[in-house]
Amino acid sequence: MELPSLEAIRSSSSNESPLAFTLASLLEPSSVLLQTLVPQLYAKLKNSSSLVKSYTQLIDLAIEQVRTWDQNLQAQFISGHPRIGETKNLSTFSAKEQGVNHRRPTATPTPPDILARLAHLNAYYERRYPKLVYIVFVNGRSREEIVRVLENHLGLEHSLSMDEPPLDAAVPVEIESQKWLDELERAVEAVGLIAKSRLVALGVE
Template identity: 45%
Template sequence: MYENQTDLASILTQLFEHSDILISKLVPELLQSIRDTPLGPIDPTNALIERAIAIIHAWNVDDQAEFIIAHPRIGEIRQLSALSAKEQSGGLSATTMVETHPDVLKRLEHLNACYERVYSELRYITFVNGRTRAAIAREMEDKLQLGHPLENFPDGPPMNEPVVESLSCVAKNSEEWLNELTRAVDDVGKIAKSRQSSLGL
């Protein structure tokens, strides 16, 4: 099942989202790892995901960051894979995801900009696990230590507060930045395991 680069690239693209680094680096390294130490016969796809995540964690931080930004931003509604669309709609079909309230989408767009200001070169990744976009917005606000205008200003929330440029940047390669990178890679693994179940792999 995972004996050549074409087959492996196909399944990893479904599990992790397509990216250049997935094709050029993860696929050949994972294939070599499997040849050196074959996956066990019990739940080989789960073992494949765990092996892939371990390999990614061993990469330098620039390569890890390049890998995670292949995932779409929370709240994006265009050019999503079918699985990303379903995940971001709280497990609903891709056609229902556009029903997310415009205020929530606007807030998420701003929160993504805030996050990428604070954690330069990273992208906010989280295992949605059936939660709504509004719930993820609250999670992002908590991560960034911001308020919750969607809840506190129902008649006209200040969606673009705080000003992105007013936020302090976390130094790249600092402990906080590296912890966030590690968490993002781990959540990509959780997403992949959820997709494995959805796809029946």
């Protein structure tokens, strides 16, 4: 994949623009990204006397803009990312990060029990934090390692059970409470870290 030039991202704010392509590739495509972030960022870039000097700076500017949104829009933004362990309908970057290669299956596929555990933990998390999905910067860690990371994050014992603890044991955190807002902030930051790791994979800054 090759990103448009930094000069080109100021050319248009349409859904097919270089800016939209760049942001959707690095941050994951979503309706809120295309309908809200792209126009807002385009307006900032267009009205700025200086061009962003790096893609890293563009990501920082995008995350800074997302942080100005209300909590509902921010939650929609992070929901553009696939859940950890998903294998279908993934972007090019997400497929690589999730270890999915439909043309050449990985030599060491994730065991079904790990995928099942991740699915249960994702569901448990989403019951615990209504309107949010679990986002984490994987940074080369395996899905087995992420299982433990998510269990620790939720304060759960390590297990490979597909249904323990039961979902109804997850006490929902009140939406817009400080704990919920802290989790939302952590997730938005993680999206930025993931985007910057994608730049590293592309060999650009």
